[in-house]
Amino acid sequence: MPKSKRINKTVVYKRANFHTTVRGESLKTLLEKALNKHTTMGKRRRDISDDENPVYHVIGTPHCEPNGFVFGALMTYTPGADPLFLVDDEKALDVMIEKLKAPETDDGKRREILESMIYFGILEDHLVLIQSQALKAAQLETFLQWFLHETTILAGDNTFQLVDTPTASIRAQMNEGRGVRSISLGGEVVPQGVINQVMPASETTEVTSAKSSRTHSISVVTAATQEDWGVLAALKKLMQPSEAAKIDFEKLTGSNIEMSVTLRYKRETTADGQKLMDTLGAALRNTEDVETVLVLNDGGSIRGSDLKLNGKIGLKSYDGQLSASEVFEGMRAWLLSKISSDELSAG
Helix, strand or coil: CCCEEEEEEEEEEEEEEECCCCCCCCHHHHHHHHHHHCCCHHHCEEECCCCCCCCEEEEEEEEECCCCCEEEEEEEECCCCCCEEECCCCCCCCCCEEECCCCCCCCCCCCCCEEEEEEEEEECCEEEEECCCCCCHHHHHHHHHHHHHHCCCCCCCCCEEEECCCCHHHHHHHHCCCCEEEEEEEEECCCCCCCCCCCCCCEEEEEECCCCCCEEEEEECCCCCCCCCHHHHHHHHCCCHHHHHCCCHHHHCCCCCEEEEEEECCCCCCHHHHHHHHHHHHHHHHCCCCEEEEEECCCCEEEHHHHCCEEEEEEEEECCEECHHHHHHHHHHHHHHHHHCCCCCCC
16 A cells, blocks of 8 residues: 655746737647647657757646646656666675666556656646756746647747746835845856756766676766756856857866856936846846845845745655646645735736
8 A cells, every 4th residue: 555645845836928929828728729739648749858869858647627727747758768776785795786677568668767747737827836856947938838839839939938926015015116226146156966967868887897797887967957057057158158068067066166146236327227127136036046136225125035936735645656636736726826815916
């Protein structure tokens, strides 16, 4: 019988902002049409690798409600990636490493390792999700943009962004004529764990056990992940691609090197300057893994975490796994509570 325990998961809110409004449509209705058009897994997956070895993002467990939500999960897997196992033998003179693959299904289909997964739910242009270490809103946004364009449900010259929305009280602070005086952002250049995540391997090292003639392949990530985040991504944008390629970011992991950038005006600024500062301050609500502080003209300050709307939901895990239906119901209840409390009114 599966062992269950109660855990808390963080849910994050995003709103879909379209470059060009699609009359009578929302992210929910567009995605529903795309899912109904491409009904098979093969048509719902995208190869995100830069080489000949595919790495797939795919939508799984889709559930469409005619007058409600669209739920689903974005998953990552690498075909043919078999796990390595260490033989736990206290008396062994050397460590034995073995590579094993999962048995095929009864009809001959290969089982693949599920490397990462995030759950999401969409109601109109509201989106709620549970992120993972390797998959975040940025990856979901990229996939959904590709999927809607791939199915021709969304015109190729139109797109959207998933943006954060502060709570009503924070929006009131920013809209009461106080204005943003300075913006500070920063953080570790390469936070511990960013490089060495479970992601597609870029290099293979051969290891031969002293007690065995078998040779095993160990995958080692030696470059930044497919989608960089935070300060690392900001730094790369300041360089030419050729310059960024020369830096061994792996060696910077755990180096405690931080970057801090401050935009401010001293005594006063023009109306256009103030508008720019306010716009930048609002835009920074969408940064991931970057520490942000806004200082207002009245001396008050707002931290980056206050510019985002998130919360906790209680769920049951069964032998370490979540039930998709319970996750979806938890996200539904949380989002509807925020909408009913007017925290998500336009602002």
